[in-house]
Amino acid sequence: MKNPLDTMPDAVRQALVTIQEGFESTGYLCSDAIATSVFLATRLDKPVLIEGPPGVGKTELARATATWLGKPLIRLQCYEGLDESKALYEWKYGKQLLYTQVLKDKLGDLMVGAQGLRESIARLHEFDDTFFNPEFLEPRPLLKALWEPGGAVLLIDEIDKADQEFEAFLLEMLQDYQISIPEIGTVKAHVPPICFLTSNNTRELGDALKRRCLHLHIPYPDTALECRIIERRVPELNASLRRQLVAFVQSLRGLDLKKSPAISETIDWARTLVLMHAEMLDHELVRATLNVLLKFQDDIALVDTELFTLIHAAEKSA
Amino acid sequence: MSEVLGQFLKALRAADVRVSSAEGIDAGAVFQNIGLADRELLKMALGQTLAKTLEDKAKYADCFEQFFHSADLRRLQRDESTPEAQAEPDLGGGDGMGPSGSGGEEGATLQGLLETGDRAQLQLAIANAARAAKINQIRLFTQRGIYSRRMLEHMGLEALEQTLHQLQKTGAEDDVTRLRARLGELREEILATVERQILLLTANAGTRLREEILHEMPLARAEQSDFRIMQLLVRKLAKRLVSLHSRRRKIAQRGQLDVRRTLRRNIEFDGLLFDVVWKQRKIDRPKVVAVCDVSGSVANVARFLLLFLYSVTEVLPAVRAFVFSARLAEVTDLFATLKVEDAVATTLRQHGWGSTDYGRALEELSALTLSEIDHRTTVLILGDARSNYGDPGHQHLRRIQERARRVIWLNPEPRSFWNMGDSEMQRLGAACDRVESCRSLRHLERIVSELLRYSR
Incomplete structure (x- = not known):
């Protein structure tokens, strides 16, 4: 008896490989977990909440998805005090004022022959209420994402920076892909956008928000993946130095640092080494360029004391 | 399926x-x-x-x-x-x-x-x-x-x-x-x-039960092995209080239209409501001076008092933390740099287990902090008020109280033990705005939330 479920994972695996290859063509290399989350997000129409240390490619994932699917990327950067007039929509007040002016001028023509106030008002009611009309709406990122005819990739960046109220305000959007504009009614997306939310974990997000999202944690990449990323991003670097460099960075992450170097820093460092025409990791060179990798003086001091053993270990493991 | x-x-x-x-x-x-x-x-x-x-x-x-x-x-x-x-x-x-x-x-x-x-x-x-x-x-x-x-x-x-x-x-x-x-x-x-x-x-039924019990259990009876769970609990408590606190601040930022002040301010614009004023509730961002007794007489609860003190410094924005047994010592920086276990252990090693001298400690406290204490400062004292029949130093405490917003004394002993033997709760308590017996996490929770209350 052949079980239909048996063949399903193969199809899923196939889809994952497609995603990974698609991302690779845009220059973004990803792990299985990341591909799975993109797969699930498209299948279940659910937003993905991405957490992880800074610089591991959270924002980049959204960009890669947009490029790969050929959809526009709409980005909403969150900050404290962000409110719906900046995130969702605003009325074009100027145009609305002009409209009332025009209306005032035309009012005389409209009211010709009307007897008394009651009849005038009845006349007025016969006209559509164009004052609150989608034409006077200035769409902000969220509304733009809903209005996009072919669907969009919506990136809500650093949601943890926004206030708790804003988080609550997002719930309707994330669950049903619709938003309520009091004067008009609800606006619903024809094609639900693919939503990514990123968080650096500066504060604990609400349960309600988490419940509505898939949760993806992107850790620092393992050695193999990081090697491939560097190979892709900095192809000028020779292979043995690349392995040494990645091993060195990986060992740094094991130390108790204030801020561990992320992928973006590894890439910067690799570029630096290329510029310096380095052939291998040597002591002086590393010491001179350590500030590319580490951003705190305390960290640099700490690593400096153990530099010799670290470099040695990196050479050995490479 | x-x-x-x-x-x-x-x-x-x-x-x-x-x-x-x-x-x-x-x-x-x-x-x-x-x-x-x-x-x-x-x-x-x-x-x-x-x-x-x-x-x-x-x-x-x-x-x-x-x-x-x-x-x-x-x-x-x-x-x-x-x-x-x-x-x-x-x-x-x-x-x-x-x-x-x-x-x-x-x-x-x-x-x-x-x-x-x-x-x-x-x-x-x-x-x-x-x-x-x-x-x-x-x-x-x-x-x-x-x-x-x-x-x-x-x-x-x-x-x-x-x-x-x-x-x-x-x-x-x-x-x-x-x-x-x-x-x-x-x-x-x-x-x-x-x-x-x-x-x-x-798997977790045991821990959960333990947590429940610990919540109610007198601090003095909690064992060393519970320190870890206790620490988690205190951390949880602190976190919850922080989130409550931050929400309150947001309420204040929004406000409603303050008609009276708007009218008054706009007189110069011929009564056109040009400059709008919102009602705002000011938030009391309390400055806290916290003092913790770590002498021999409170030996069995000192760890937990310190744990609490540590959490307070984490939760509230402006806290100066002191410990004393014979002499007063400031541990604010220590707490800021070390993790909780290390901080507590270091504090106890450096300052703990001595004999108490409330008189001297309070005198030093007033000398050190009196110039900083103002109507926004809350002074929090954790201790059993047992002064070894020495000078309790209530006159210093009273000077502090005169300037501070309020002085709160938390005593790890039950009320029935106060004023027995060398306990000076009577005299010291008179120089406080509030005196509470603080024997379990429940008590702590209530008191911290009170500290965070906003003023109108």
Whole structure:
């Protein structure tokens, strides 16, 4: 008896490989977990909440998805005090004022022959209420994402920076892909956008928000993946130095640092080494360029004391 | 499928992963989309729908490993695809996959199973028996005997015993010993199944109970080994209070239109409401000076008082922390740089266990901080007010109180012990705005939340 479920994972695996290859063509290399989350997000129409240390490619994932699917990327950067007039929509007040002016001028023509106030008002009611009309709406990122005819990739960046109220305000959007504009009614997306939310974990997000999202944690990449990323991003670097460099960075992450170097820093460092025409990791060179990798003086001091053993270990493991 | 998922969710909840029913539904959708055959894939996908913090992810991974054995997955899947097995779990091995038992005769099935030694069949039979015995209701370790017995009975132990008896009579000794040995193996396997289930379902029940108890337990009686849990609890408490606090601040920022002040301000614009003023509630961002007694007389609670002091410095924005036994010492920087365990240990090592001198400590406190203390400052003192019959230094405390917004004294002793022996609660308490007995986490919680209260 052949079980239909048996063949399903193969199809899923196939889809994952497609995603990974698609991302690779845009220059973004990803792990299985990341591909799975993109797969699930498209299948279940659910937003993905991405957490992880800074610089591991959270924002980049959204960009890669947009490029790969050929959809526009709409980005909403969150900050404290962000409110719906900046995130969702605003009325074009100027145009609305002009409209009332025009209306005032035309009012005389409209009211010709009307007897008394009651009849005038009845006349007025016969006209559509164009004052609150989608034409006077200035769409902000969220509304733009809903209005996009072919669907969009919506990136809500650093949601943890926004206030708790804003988080609550997002719930309707994330669950049903619709938003309520009091004067008009609800606006619903024809094609639900693919939503990514990123968080650096500066504060604990609400349960309600988490419940509505898939949760993806992107850790620092393992050695193999990081090697491939560097190979892709900095192809000028020779292979043995690349392995040494990645091993060195990986060992740094094991130390108790204030801020561990992320992928973006590894890439910067690799570029630096290329510029310096380095052939291998040597002591002086590393010491001179350590500030590319580490951003705190305390960290640099700490690593400096153990530099010799670290470099040695990196050479050995490479 | 849904049954398996339900069980898994239950196990997750038992392991203290918070899973809502909405997330359960999502997990169902994941099942539909991914199926059971690819274990790694399933683990990743379910992990993204069910576990939403790093700690939860770790717990989830453990739980997943325990729940879905590699062997189990294949079995579950086969189970799903054969409706007969679902409808009539009693059939044991008779799911149409292999040589089915002779006419549903259970003893024969068990005997047959044991003789053929088909692992998959046996596993399936065990699972069915487990389901029939309602093993998911097991709660205590002592129940495992009953449950394994029930499962065996369900699989047809009685009939097997009879067969064995007959075989013995007819003198087929070899068969009997072989079957008995197989039965023994089966017993072990069933016991293992039951124990796994216990682990899954009750892993955290103990800790949770302990937490409840610790919450109410007097600090003095808490043991060293509880320090870790206590620390987690205090941290949780602090976190909750912080989030409450931040929300309050937001209320103040919004405000309503203040008509009176708007009118007044706009007089210069000829009464046109040009410059709008909002009603705002100011938030009291309390400055706190916290002093903790770490002398010998409070030795058994000093660790917890310090733990609390540490949490206070974490929660509130502007706290100066002091400890004293004979002399006063500031530990604000120490707390800011070290982790909680190290901070507490270092403080106790450097300043702890001396004999108390309240007079001197309070004098030094007023000398050090009096210039900083103003109408926004709350002074918090943790101590038992036992001054070894020395000068309690209440006059210094009174000078502090005159300038401070309020002085709160938290005493780890119950009220009935105050003013007995060398306790100076009477005199010192008179120089405080509030005196509280603070013996458990509940007390602490109440007091901190009071500290954070906003003023109108």
